[in-house]
Amino acid sequence: MTAAGLVPAGDERLAARSPVRKLLGRPEVGAVVGAIAMFVFFAIIAPVFVQPDSISTVLYGSSTIGIMAVGVSLLMIGGEFDLSAGVAVISSSLTASLFAWYFSTNVWVGVLLGLVFSLGVGFVNGWILVRTKLPSFIVTLATFLMLTGLNLAITRLVSGSVSTLDISQLDGFGVAEQMFAADVPVFGITVKITVFIWIALVLIASWVLLRTRVGNWIFAVGGDEDAARAVGVPVTKTKIGLFMGVGFCAWIGGMHNLFAFNVVQSGEGVGNEFLYIIAAVIGGCLLTGGYGSAVGGAIGALIFGMANKGIVYAQWNPDWFKFFLGLMLLLATIINLIVKKRAEQK
Amino acid sequence: MPETANPTTQVVEVPVTETSETVAGAPHLIALRDVGKHYGNVIALSDITMDVDAGRVTCVLGDNGAGKSTLIKIIAGLHQHDAGTFSIMGEDRKLSSPRDALDAGIAAVYQDLAVVPLMPIWRNFFLGSELRNKLGMLDVPAMKRITKQELLDMGIDLRDVDQPIGTLSGGEKQCVAIARAVYFGAKALILDEPTAALGVKQSGVVLKYILRARDRGLGVIFITHNPHHAYPVGDRFLLLRRGKSIGYFEKSGITLAELTGMMAGGAELEELAHELEQVGGQTERIEEIRAAEVVPGA
Numbered sequence: 001m002t003a004a005g006l007v008p009a010g011d012e013r014l015a016a017r018s019p020v021r022k023l024l025g026r027p028e029v030g031a032v033v034g035a036i037a038m039f040v041f042f043a044i045i046a047p048v049f050v051q052p053d054s055i056s057t058v059l060y061g062s063s064t065i066g067i068m069a070v071g072v073s074l075l076m077i078g079g080e081f082d083l084s085a086g087v088a089v090i091s092s093s094l095t096a097s098l099f100a101w102y103f104s105t106n107v108w109v110g111v112l113l114g115l116v117f118s119l120g121v122g123f124v125n126g127w128i129l130v131r132t133k134l135p136s137f138i139v140t141l142a143t144f145l146m147l148t149g150l151n152l153a154i155t156r157l158v159s160g161s162v163s164t165l166d167i168s169q170l171d172g173f174g175v176a177e178q179m180f181a182a183d184v185p186v187f188g189i190t191v192k193i194t195v196f197i198w199i200a201l202v203l204i205a206s207w208v209l210l211r212t213r214v215g216n217w218i219f220a221v222g223g224d225e226d227a228a229r230a231v232g233v234p235v236t237k238t239k240i241g242l243f244m245g246v247g248f249c250a251w252i253g254g255m256h257n258l259f260a261f262n263v264v265q266s267g268e269g270v271g272n273e274f275l276y277i278i279a280a281v282i283g284g285c286l287l288t289g290g291y292g293s294a295v296g297g298a299i300g301a302l303i304f305g306m307a308n309k310g311i312v313y314a315q316w317n318p319d320w321f322k323f324f325l326g327l328m329l330l331l332a333t334i335i336n337l338i339v340k341k342r343a344e345q346k
Numbered sequence: 347m348p349e350t351a352n353p354t355t356q357v358v359e360v361p362v363t364e365t366s367e368t369v370a371g372a373p374h375l376i377a378l379r380d381v382g383k384h385y386g387n388v389i390a391l392s393d394i395t396m397d398v399d400a401g402r403v404t405c406v407l408g409d410n411g412a413g414k415s416t417l418i419k420i421i422a423g424l425h426q427h428d429a430g431t432f433s434i435m436g437e438d439r440k441l442s443s444p445r446d447a448l449d450a451g452i453a454a455v456y457q458d459l460a461v462v463p464l465m466p467i468w469r470n471f472f473l474g475s476e477l478r479n480k481l482g483m484l485d486v487p488a489m490k491r492i493t494k495q496e497l498l499d500m501g502i503d504l505r506d507v508d509q510p511i512g513t514l515s516g517g518e519k520q521c522v523a524i525a526r527a528v529y530f531g532a533k534a535l536i537l538d539e540p541t542a543a544l545g546v547k548q549s550g551v552v553l554k555y556i557l558r559a560r561d562r563g564l565g566v567i568f569i570t571h572n573p574h575h576a577y578p579v580g581d582r583f584l585l586l587r588r589g590k591s592i593g594y595f596e597k598s599g600i601t602l603a604e605l606t607g608m609m610a611g612g613a614e615l616e617e618l619a620h621e622l623e624q625v626g627g628q629t630e631r632i633e634e635i636r637a638a639e640v641v642p643g644a
Contacts, residue, residue, distance in 0.1 A: 211483045213476040220473050223462035230424075230456060232445040232474035290464045 027284030028296030030335045034282070034328065035303050042310035049313045052189040059191065062305025063198040064253065066298050068272070069279035070201045071242075071249030073297030074209065076280050078242040079222035079289025080136040082125060084144040085246055086272030091147045092118045092254030093264045094155055097164040106172040115251045121147070122247025126240030148270060155266035164264045173259070180252070181260040194256050198298070201249070205294035218242065223290025278325060279304055282332040303328060373436025375399050375534055375565040376421065376452070382429030383416055390416040392429070394591055396584045398534055398565040403556060405568045405576035407609055408586035414569050417586070418536050421567065422454035423447030451533035455523040455540060463512030467504065468493040470511045471526050492529070500525045500555060517548035524555050534565040541575050553579050573605040585609065 042049040049058075068085055075082055082088075095117040100110030121143065129139045152162070159165050167173060183190040209215035217238045220228035229235045258264055281287060282303055283296025307324050311317075376398040383391040391413045398404045408414045419425040420432065423441030431438055434450050441447045444454070461470045468486075471493040477485040493507045500521050511519060520540050527535050537556065541549040556579050560566050570576050576583060583600060585593040585608050593600075593608055 211486070213478060213484060216469055216473060216476055216484065219465050219469065220462050223464045227456075227462050228473065230444055230454065232448055286464075290462060 027291055027293045028299055029284070030332055031283045031296050031299040031303065034332070035299050035306070038303055038306050038310070042306060042314060046310065046314040049310055052187075054309070054313060056189050056191050056195075058302075058305045058309045059195045060305075061309055062302045063192065063194040064256065065272075065275050065279055065304050066198045066301030067194060067201060067253050067256075068246075068249050068276040069283070069297040069301045070198070070205045070294055071246035072276040073280040073283065073285050073292055073294055074205055074218060075242045075246050076277070076285040076287065077209070077222050077289060077292040078218045078239060079225065080129065080239060080242065081140070081277055081287070082136065082243065082246050083140040083273050084121065084125065084147055085140075085250060085276050086274070087144055087147045087151060087269040088118060088121055088247065088250040089253040089257060089272065090151055090264060090266065090269035091121065092251045093258035094151055094164060094254075094266060096255065097167055097258050097264050098155065098158045100170055101165050101167050102158055104170065107167060107170050107176050108172045110167075111176055111255060114254060115248075118247040118251035118254065119244050120247070121250075122244035123240060125246075126243035129243070130236045130239055144273065151266045151269075155264075162266050164266070166262050167258075168262045176255070177259040180255040180258070197252060197256075198301075201252075202294050202298045209294055214238070214241070219290055221289075222286075275304060278329050282328055284332070284335075287333070300332075373433070375435065376567075377433045377436075378421075378430065379433075380430035381417075381420065381427045381432055383420060383425060383427050389589055391420075391427075391589045394430070394584070394586075396591075396594060397582070398567055400533065400565050401560055401563050402581040403560050403566040403568055403579050404582045404584065405570065405580035406584045406586065407570060407573060407576055407605070409571055409609070411588070412586040413589040414571075414586060415538070416589070418454060418538055418567065418569055421447070421452060421534075422536055423452070448530070448532075451531065452536065453527035453530065453532035453534070454536040454538065455520065455527060456538045461511045461519060461523065464510050466508045467497075467511045467514070467522060468507040471496070471507075471522065471529075475530055496525045496529045497522065500528075500558065515548065516544050517551045520544075520552050521555050524552075524559055528559055528562060528564065532564060534567065535559055536567045536569070538569045539571070540568070541570060541572065549575060571609070573602060573609050577602045577605055 048054055068089065072082060072085055092114045096107070096110035096114035098110075099105070099113050100107045103109075125136075125140055125143055128134070129136055132139070155162065155164060168177075180193070182193040184193055184196065185191075209218060217228065217233045217235075220231075220233050221235050221238045225235055257268075279300035280292065280297045281300070283292065283298065283300030285292025285296060304325065307328070308321060311321050311324075374397040378394055378396045381391065381394045382389070394413075394417060396404060396406070406414050406417060416425065420427045420441075423444045423446045426440050426442070432441075433439060434452070439450065441450065441452075447454070462473065465473070468490045472489050477489050477492075479485040490507050494504060497504055497507075502518060502521055502525075511522065514522065524535065524537070524540075540552050540556070544552060553575060556566055556568060560579075568576060568580060577597075581597055583593070583595045583597070583605060584591060585605075595605075
């Protein structure tokens with residue numbers, strides 16, 4: 001997809017790098033090309049795909065993955081990944097829902113408790129990681145399993161079934177619903193509020209990455225942890241902070257999940273962690289860290305959303321969806337690998 | 347920015363002193379007295395004494411496993427010594443982190459350079475000490491400008507400070523790391539085997555930058571196993587073997603041949619001479635090796 005951008009520039013002193021070449025050197029360029037290609041492809045074979053309502057649906061689907069992909073992308077740029085991210089979303093909504101229902105409190109008490117819980121899970125993940133120096137695969141696999149079990153067990157203890165009970169009669173539900181699951185009318189079509197939250201998160205994350213000191217540290221701890229430590233970067237704080245960032249995104253995702261459906265299925269979320277990682281990887285984040293962008297993760301999520309819904313609009317068998325996703329992932333990873341080699345060897 | 351005093355004009359021969367002050371009465375920039383370090387029951391370093399002064403180059407020579415790395419890790423704040431004293435400007439210190447060392451004016455340029463290959467040169471230059479504007483955001487234009495200028499002052503003319511630092515050659519990366527330390531007001535600069543992985547020409551370039559850093563008034567600690575790199579730039583030489591000092595000399599007190607001889611170790615050289623004798627011929631070479639065995643002060 002980006003073959004043109006991968007040709008070595010020759011003697012760079014002779015000619016200034018053209019803006020086009022500069023653009024092609026960005027991490028998310030492969031994903032942008034892929035997203036455009038996919039949009040055009042589905043627009044041609046399924047004209048209904050480009051209707052405003054369909055676009056709104058695609059954006060909504062993308063946003064639920066994309067919100068998490070923001071946190072996961074930053075974490076991956078910081079050199080780690082989080083297998084517990086999928087169930088952590090459900091854990092957050094369960095915490096909020098079960099607490100508010102059991103004690104019949106205002107839902108906002110539950111919402112805030114969910115935030116504390118999600119940030120806490122992120123902190124524990126990060127803290128264990130930096131203290132034990134175990135790979136994030138092991139640490140977050142463990143928290144993934146523990147959260148999966150807790151979700152099921154505690155939900156059954158409290159509500160007596162596999163799902164939570166309806167909290168829509170509790171105080172504060174209306175405002176919370178407006179905040180996390182509202183339909184926003186835009187030029188005659190309704191767009192879910194998660195789309196705007198998603199865009200806002202991407203903008204904030206991009207700003208943090210590129211224009212703040214913390215952003216510099218995130219790239220550094222992912223690119224070379226020892227080097228970063230040697231020049232005085234607070235590696236431990238940065239890593240724990242990144243895991244807590246994933247926790248924050250999980251809280252937003254969890255709250256949307258809760259207020260959009262009123263009840264939460266305790267067994268959901270398993271497997272979603274891979275969708276977030278896939279979105280980040282397709283978007284140009286290196287699995288090994290140190291390279292990537294928040295915008296890339298967002299475009300990765302958009303590709304996911306388009307493939308997911310496009311197949312439905314094209315009236316294909318959805319069985320094909322996973323195949324496409326796998327293919328996209330493979331292509332994206334190969335491109336990333338070439339980019340990294342080029343940067344390190346020249 | 348460090349003031350550029352030019353101490354090379356002083357022709358004062360400073361003898362190796364055992365006090366923590368120079369003859370002039372001012373404290374040494376860094377002074378180690380009988381410093382030791384053990385890891386569990388492994389003694390990595392014992393009874394090391396050395397000084398670093400502004401505008402002078404102290405070379406630490408030794409083969410692999412001689413304790414050079416342990417020594418610089420103590421000075422750079424990565425490890426703490428557990429015997430002897432380590433003073434900075436006459437004040438006893440135990441550094442708890444590299445940050446601590448940086449605050450004390452000690453910067454280290456490591457063998458693996460402590461650069462993040464995929465990050466742009468300017469981001470690497472300011473990593474850990476980023477410039478921020480009034481709003482607390484990164485001051486990107488200023489950082490790019492300063493990086494370009496500082497490297498230019500070091501004699502490296504880069505067209506684009508936005509390229510990943512991994513695209514630079516080994517010598518250029520060394521120079522970026524040195525320029526970074528100089529810019530951030532390091533008073534003492536530790537260079538860990540800066541020429542180890544470089545070719546002859548690149549090594550020459552790096553040696554030139556060592557002298558340039560010295561001329562800017564920095565105290566340089568130059569770690570190497572190559573006496574031919576150390577001798578031309580060094581003012582003092584500390585030789586290590588198996589965690590112990592086997593000699594500490596002013597430049598006036600030792601010749602290159604003696605330095606090389608001590609580095610190689612007398613016994614091993616005798617063996618080499620013997621082997622050459624057995625295969626016959628090369629009388630001149632054998633004489634040379636025998637001459638190098640005569641080491642002073644050992």
